Amino acid sequence: MDSLINSIQYISECIEVEIIVTDDSTNDKVNILCKRYNKIVVWLQGPKKGPGANRNNGYKSVNSDVEWIIFIDDDCFVNEGFIDSYFQIMKYDNINVIEGQIICPDKSNTIFKRQPEYRGGGGVLPSGNFAIKSELFAKIGGFDEELKIMEDMEFAHHLKYNGHIIEYCPSAIAYHPSQPKRGIFYFHWVFHFKWQLLLNYKCRLRHIETNIIHSIFKTWVDHINIIIRQTSHLISKPDPDRWVMYCFERCLAWITMPIVLPYLSFWDVKFRNMIKKKLISLKRSPLKL
Numbered sequence: 001m002d003s004l005i006n007s008i009q010y011i012s013e014c015i016e017v018e019i020i021v022t023d024d025s026t027n028d029k030v031n032i033l034c035k036r037y038n039k040i041v042v043w044l045q046g047p048k049k050g051p052g053a054n055r056n057n058g059y060k061s062v063n064s065d066v067e068w069i070i071f072i073d074d075d076c077f078v079n080e081g082f083i084d085s086y087f088q089i090m091k092y093d094n095i096n097v098i099e100g101q102i103i104c105p106d107k108s109n110t111i112f113k114r115q116p117e118y119r120g121g122g123g124v125l126p127s128g129n130f131a132i133k134s135e136l137f138a139k140i141g142g143f144d145e146e147l148k149i150m151e152d153m154e155f156a157h158h159l160k161y162n163g164h165i166i167e168y169c170p171s172a173i174a175y176h177p178s179q180p181k182r183g184i185f186y187f188h189w190v191f192h193f194k195w196q197l198l199l200n201y202k203c204r205l206r207h208i209e210t211n212i213i214h215s216i217f218k219t220w221v222d223h224i225n226i227i228i229r230q231t232s233h234l235i236s237k238p239d240p241d242r243w244v245m246y247c248f249e250r251c252l253a254w255i256t257m258p259i260v261l262p263y264l265s266f267w268d269v270k271f272r273n274m275i276k277k278k279l280i281s282l283k284r285s286p287l288k289l
Contacts, residue, residue: 001037003077008040011084018066021074022046022058052143052151055127059134059142066134073128076102076174085171086131096136097164100129100172107241111248113178114185115241123166125156129174136164146280149192150199157203158284189249190256193223194267201271202282208272219268220261227253 001019008017019037023030024046034043044061046054055071062069068090072078082100089098102118118126127143130152140158143151159166197219200206206215231250239246253260274280 001033001041003079004072004082005037005040007078007080007082007084010080011087013087015087017083018042018063020044020058020061022054022061024048024054049145050148050151051127052147053145056142056145059137062134068131069134069137070131071127071129072174073176075179076128076176078175079171079173082172082174085169089167089169090131095165095167096133097125097159098131098167098169098172099123099125100131100169100174102126102129102174102176104178105175106178108178109241109244111245112181113245114181115178115245116176117242120170121168123156123160125152125159125166127152127155128176129172130166131169131172141283144202144283147195147198147202149195154199154202186252190252190260191263193226193260194264196226197264197267198271198280201275201280202284204282208275212269212272215272216265216268219264223261223264224257227257 001021004019011017017040019041021030021034021041022044026048031043034041042061044057047057048054059069068086070083070086086098086100089095099120101120102116104115104117107115107117116128118124118129136159140155140162142155144154145151147154156166197206200222201208206218210218227250230246230253234243234246234250271280275282
């Protein structure tokens with residue numbers, strides 16, 4: 001919060017900025033903290049339905065005359081020129097979406113720390129640091145609240161599908177300190193690939209009309225291809241700061257594959273049935289906006 005407010009002081013022109021905190025926690029600590037910052041910070045109770053729903057909740061309180069919104073995660077802090085860097089690009093009429101960098105300032109070669117980074121320029125649009133015109137965010141329909149992770153990837157897919165170019169702003173930096181990893185983290189990591197499966201259905205890269213046997217076969221092939229590609233990146237795109245962590249994760253993915261493949265098959269059938277029963281929606285229009 002302090003870094004955001006400090007960044008406002010470095011804006012080169014007179015513009016109005018409001019900070020909205022949408023809080024999914026189960027206590028009053030954040031609410032009490034926000035009261036220290038007077039009128040510049042608005043606190044909202046989050047819906048407790050996942051990160052996509054929480055971000056959408058923040059957008060709902062944005063005034064109708066607000067032109068741009070910036071998303072930033074609560075476990076990050078920003079550089080002094082963060083807001084002004086975005087503002088300088090926002091001036092151009094043909095730009096609707098901008099992504100910044102996410103940098104881990106305290107990386108170390110260990111498997112016991114989560115060290116998120118995104119150096120930008122790939123159009124991934126990480127939800128922890130990007131800006132979008134308010135009107136376009138509403139037109140796309142916000143984040144898909146049925147995806148508990150990868151909701152930013154689904155959002156980025158439909159932006160690009162509808163012809164929107166994601167501009168890169170390297171000087172808008174969100175610093176994401178490393179976080180400790182407990183054993184339960186890797187347990188959940190092993191089974192997180194089911195969300196990639198649902199993501200593909202949401203992005204129309206998979207179809208429920210496909211024969212179930214073919215669909216399960218494709219599930220297996222796609223997963224194996226992902227692991228092969230990620231493993232090859234250890235050599236072709238090495239990250240010396242996090243190489244030990246990535247090696248461990250690739251080894252874990254290969255070792256647990258006999259468990260994960262049947263698990264994904266189960267979820268493929270389950271997701272297909274839920275989509276057919278309209279318990280899961282493919283809400284994005286296949287037609288361009």
